[in-house]
Amino acid sequence: MPQTLPVINAPTGAARAPADFDEKLAAHGLLLRAAATVETLQVNVGKLCNQACKHCHVDASPARTEIMTRETVDEIIDAVRRFRFPVLDITGGAPELIPSFRHLVASAHALGTRVIVRHNLTVLFEPGQDDLPQFFRAHGVEVVSSLPYFLEQQTDQQRGHGVFEKSIAALRRLNEVGYGIDGSGLDLHLVYNPVGAFLPPPQSSIEADFKRELLARYNVSFNHLYTITNMPIKRFLDYLRRSGNESRYMRKLVEAFNPHAVEGLMCRSLVSVDWTGKLFDCDFNQMLELGVAPELPQTISDFDPAKFTGRPIVTAAHCFGCTAGAGSSCGGTVTDK
């Protein structure tokens, strides 16, 4: 049985882990460095959201006012034009709620970049958002949406009362314009987060459950299910502490460390931008205000791809969340070993 390691000091606001992430990597002869190219520019356009989910690592809600300005959106578009990132991954909050959202999507699509929008489904029923499915289709957007479970109780428990019913209605609207339908070329992926302090089940088996149950119960289709581990930061960390689960959850993540997951970690192939234009190694580091290494350009307007090749990734205790079990990324698990 694994032995419990001594607790080390953690940065303020971060989880306390029974081990140091970099030391764990070193013990396996690993060093975390970025890949040769930046495949994805992931942009968090702000913390404004129409929901306030219990596990949200952004602490997003309808009360938040931090959103990306048109000027910063134009800096993002300029970077896409200059550096031709293969993928622009737009997240929030609910990114659709910022005034320049459609300008960003349409401009990036026109430049030939594959655009992913992390769409929470229920925003479709907010004022002025009724035509979102048609807008997504017109710009070839890949839609990735959270649905923690195929049953109402678990979903509403995590995302708020009434969210499941609205989410199913939104999925039907997306299906109606072709999203998630085989052969349409319009990708609709769902995201599973555990509703509590436990690790996700194997992605392929829970995907099969979701496909079978959503079709049988609600006549809803989608392409793939991504399982994502809850990160011990912000609102989920608050929950872990309130419920007395922090040390047990962190021990679980550390004990489930899988060295095979390191190669596929998303931080190796993406750069994350916050609503002010500041650069980070991932969205989680962004929320902990752990910027990219100090010797690198710090904002999107100063971005230089050559300097980000093979850069050292800034790590902390939450990184154990991405290396536990089959690994976790914005595209689901990262290894089958």
Place this chain on the structure above:
Amino acid sequence: MAYYEEDDLDRFGEVGKHRPDLFEKFMAWYQACQEDGALSRREKSLIGLAVAHALQCPYCIDAYAQACLESGSNMEQMTEAIHMASAIRGGASLIHGLQAHNSVNKVSM
């Protein structure tokens, strides 16, 4: 001294302090049983949960409730497994009523 401390589940390895050779043999067998085989890990976790309830072992109930969640079972499925264990326990008691019948019949005219 309190019985059944929650943190003791994570100290299970300490049982191997004496005769570690026997403990290692147990762990190898135990872990091999958990792997996907003719039965899936999810099915095995539900069996584990049912047996844990039949044995009324709080450590095992804790461990297998987590294992069920992490292998993709939901509370409806877990509750059915617990009912199966309970029903078989109930049936196992009830069928012993025949022992009582036999005993009574043996001494009755």
